[in-house]
Amino acid sequence: MAAAATLSQADAEKLSSLKSAVSGLNQISEDEKNGFINLAARYLSGEAQHVDWSKIHTPTDEVVVPYDTLAPPSQDSEQTKQLLDKLVVLKLNGGLGTTMGCTGPKSVIEVRNGLTFLDLIVIQIENLNKKYGCNVPLLLMNSFNTHDDTSKIIEKYSSANVEIHTFNQSQYPRLVVDDFSPCPSKGRTGKDGWFPPxxxxxxxALKNSGKLDVLLSQGKEYVFVANSDNLGAIVDLKILNHLIHNKNEYCMEVTPKTLADVKGGTLISYEGRVQLLEIAQVPDEHVNEFKSIEKFKIFNTNNLWVNLKAIKRLVEADALKMEIIPNPKEVEGTKVLQLETAAGAAIRFFDKAIGINVPRSRFLPVKATSDLLLVQSDLYTxxxxxxxRNKARRNPANPTIELGPEFKKVANFLxxxxxIPSIIELDSLKVSGDVWSGAGVTLKGKVNVTAKPGVTLEIPDGAVLENKDINGPEDI
Structure with a gap:
């Protein structure tokens, strides 16, 4: 814990009393206590978070490899089986569907044809295992928020041709800002006293759960990590083949930025290593430059491929000192702090780490009902x-969709x-107010539908709206 050495007297005292308070929390393991104290010590020492702007360089094609330069995978199914038998798929499953008005894990929201994110993930891996006779297991990293529900939900896959393992990410106590003490030691022992970091x-968490050693003993070499709500994050043989062939310990999939992604982290070359640059690290005077899609053309999809032996080596050496993301919250009037880290920031600690600039189709996250409208429409099959994606759409970009607060919850949206309207030829859609849409509606070009306060707007069955601004029934 070298970081503690640079603490001021006051901060050293803070850390000391935090240590004794945390040691008395019997809800969490010793590993979790140590991990948390380590993070708090680094946070208090104010480890340099800022980058020297003059040292930032655009990565070369050796560092961020263009996807279309990757060698095609072997057509020999036995070789493909051998490749896939080295792989594990890990989905980040710690998030709840609360922003979309759902209870329980976000991965159980129905996406299409009555199937949830989790259903689709299991079907994909099951098909791979059947097709090649391989054994690609699925790991779900839950949080204490999603663990119980997920354990029940995965029972329905017991006869699927996929080994499913679950483990929990760490549970850390929220910090009361006033005195830097853990919430649970002040009587907040319920879920709101804790956070997944x-x-x-x-x-x-993979190491502490014992899963990492089990996977290594089975001859697994790489883990493909992705958010459970990214429908584009599917196993890619070209990427796996490239990493094994070139002995890359870490690979981040990046994709070209659009104006919707200007806040996303990007890859840079910095002091001879590839590094993730997040907006929080950018000095204020350079934020506009960071957001421009001229200088920083790519962003992190959070699809990551990582060598399992390298994870073990670095975790055991306590070498993964990712940038700390302080996340302030308020719990019933008390200001609290969560100290978090992002998996993408680990890239600089791995040997031969690279990015691969992948097609946009590998990034299809569903963060809101506007995304759900896209994936439930005829734009996809x-x-x-x-x-x-439907080949009938000629525009390579997806339409931009903005739905008002009336559509925020999945139940209200549905x-x-x-x-769901036909949107093959849609460029943009904005809907606000009390708007209801009939069956068989087609939207083309730019469509804006605004119901004035107190007015209900109904779009009739079979309507075709092309380049229209609709503010009342007379405009339809």
Missing amino acids: GHGDVFP LEDGFVI SRYKS
Whole structure:
């Protein structure tokens, strides 16, 4: 814990009393206590978070490899089986569906044809295992928020041709800002006294759970880590083949930035290593430059491929000192702090780490009902658990969709659409107010639908709206 050496007298005292308070929390393991104190010590020491802007360089094609330069995978199914038998798929499953008005893990929201994120993930891996006779297991990293529900939900896959393992990411106490003490030691022992410390925790949690050693003993070499709500994050043989062939310990999939992604982290070359640059690390005077899509053309999809032996080596050496993301919250009027880390920031600690600049189709996250509208529409079809874009759409970019607060919850969104409109030729859609849509509606070009306060707007069955601004029934 070298970071503690640079603490001021006051901060050293803070840390000391935090240590004794945390040692008395019997809800968490020794590993979790140590991990948390380590993070707090680094936070108090104010480890340099800022980058020297003059040292930032655009990575070369050796560092961020263009996807279309990767060698095609072997057509020999036995070789493919050998490749896949080295792989584990890990989905980050710690998030709840609360922002979309759902209870329980976000991964059980129905995405398409009555199938949830988790259903699609299991179907995809099951098809791979059947097709090649391989054994690609699925790991779900839950949080204490999603663990119980997920354990019940996965019972329905007991006869699937996929080994499913679950483990929990760490549970850390929230810190009361006033005196830097853990919430649970002040009587907040319920769930709101704790937090899961971001997906950067995937590496120590995998090790501490014992799963890492089990996987290594089975001859597994790489883990493909992705958010459970990214429908584009499917196993890619070209990427796996490239990493094994070139002995890359870490690979981050990046994809070209659009104006919707300007806040996403990007890869840079910095002091001879590849590094993730997040908006929080950017000095204020350079934020606009960071957001420009001229200088920083790519962003992190959070699809990561990591060598398992390298994870073990680095976790055991306590070498993964990812940037700390302080996340302030308020719990019933008390200001609290969560200290989090991001898995992408670990890239600089691995040997031969690279990015691969992948097609946009590998990044299809569903963060809101506007994304759900996209993936439930005729813009996509479902084949073998894969969500595939309709070739009839000529524009390579997806339409931009903004739905008002009336559509925020999944149940409200579904009730307001009798059926999802056809959007093959849509460029942008904005809907606000009390708007209801009939069946068989087609949207083309730019469509804005605004119901004035107190007015209900109903779009009739079979309506075709092309380049229209609709503010009342007379405009339809």
